Amino acid sequence: MDTRDIMIEARELSRTFGKKQVVDGVSLSARRGEIFGLLGPNGAGKTTTIRMLTGQIEPSGGSARVAGYDVVHQRRELKQVIGVVFEEQNLYERLSARLNLEVSCWLYDLPKTRVNEVLDLVRLRDRAKDPVRTFSNGMKQRVMIARALLHRPRVLFLDEPSRGLDPITAREVRQAVRDLCQEGMTILMTTHLMEEADQLCHRVAFINNGHIVANDTPRNLKLAHGEPTLTVTLSQTGQDEQSLQEQELSLNNSTDQAQLEAWMREGLVRAIHSNEASLEDVFIQIAGVRPA
Numbered sequence: 188m189d190t191r192d193i194m195i196e197a198r199e200l201s202r203t204f205g206k207k208q209v210v211d212g213v214s215l216s217a218r219r220g221e222i223f224g225l226l227g228p229n230g231a232g233k234t235t236t237i238r239m240l241t242g243q244i245e246p247s248g249g250s251a252r253v254a255g256y257d258v259v260h261q262r263r264e265l266k267q268v269i270g271v272v273f274e275e276q277n278l279y280e281r282l283s284a285r286l287n288l289e290v291s292c293w294l295y296d297l298p299k300t301r302v303n304e305v306l307d308l309v310r311l312r313d314r315a316k317d318p319v320r321t322f323s324n325g326m327k328q329r330v331m332i333a334r335a336l337l338h339r340p341r342v343l344f345l346d347e348p349s350r351g352l353d354p355i356t357a358r359e360v361r362q363a364v365r366d367l368c369q370e371g372m373t374i375l376m377t378t379h380l381m382e383e384a385d386q387l388c389h390r391v392a393f394i395n396n397g398h399i400v401a402n403d404t405p406r407n408l409k410l411a412h413g414e415p416t417l418t419v420t421l422s423q424t425g426q427d428e429q430s431l432q433e434q435e436l437s438l439n440n441s442t443d444q445a446q447l448e449a450w451m452r453e454g455l456v457r458a459i460h461s462n463e464a465s466l467e468d469v470f471i472q473i474a475g476v477r478p479a
């Protein structure tokens with residue numbers, strides 16, 4: 188792989204606040220066009236890691252480069268190639284989406300011609316004239332993403348992009364993230380929603396107590412650590428369809444395997460469905476705690 192394709196690279200990144208070690212030796216890398224998910228429970232160190240990678244706070248140890256720039260020594264260059272969207276919404280509610288973006292263009296000396304392009308990227312061009320206060324939370328989140336894209340960043344950092352959103356608006360935001368990735372953007376996002384990460388991220392790192400405890404594709408993690416199960420639909424001898432019942436069996440458990448063989452021999456099995464382990468199951472198995 189061409190090393191120029193590595194857009195985010197952290198090596199043994201650490202951060203203490205007072206005596207508290209909040210991030211402890213985090214190493215990770217993300218390639219161009221990849222959506223990388225940093226997953227973990229509250230207080231795990233996700234936001235602190237993003238704040239270091241975006242040059243907002245200095246690491247206490249280790250190093251990191253984003254789009255080739257050192258996050259401590261090349262902060263000015265770094266700011267020009269990254270976009271950052273944090274959780275709190277800080278839009279001008281009374282102004283239209285377009286005006287919100289134009290104000291940012293004016294503040295940062297960017298061409299206003301870019302506004303239509305970013306509105307298209309987040310699929311909000313048709314609502315551009317409406318005041319932001321009339322938008323759903325998902326639409327507001329997309330305006331914030333649009334604003335972070337005005338200066339054509341190469342790497343986008345999203346902290347909990349769907350926190351507090353209902354499932355439909357969260358889906359709109361996920362679609363916007365996918366669209367950006369199609370355009371070649373590298374995205375690092377934090378989330379404690381395992382299903383969201385599973386659907387969206389090419390690669391995820393589990394972080395717990397400031398440590399990365401796993402780092403791989405969601406599929407590999409589920410294959411390596413997840414316990415697949417079977418849902419078996421049974422009918423009891425001499426009874427009709429009404430008395431069907433479902434049982435869940437583990438594929439890695441010899442007692443369950445013997446049970447399934449016995450049911451098959453007795454002709455009780457009506458249907459079998461296989462269930463893949465969820466990323467949440469894997470997280471609990473590896474980290475020993477729930478992700479949220």
Ligand SMILES: Nc1ncnc2c1ncn2[C@@H]1O[C@H](COP(=O)(O)OP(=O)(O)OP(=O)(O)O)[C@@H](O)[C@H]1O
Nearest residue numbers: 204209227228229230231232233234235236377379
């Ligand atoms: N400026 C600070 N001063 C002192 N402690 C801090 C500071 N910022 C974060 N912390 C502490 O560091 C730990 C990790 O916080 P961080 O915000 O990185 O976690 P997180 O994984 O993003 O959690 P959440 O999902 O709740 O946002 C927490 O215990 C937090 O209280």
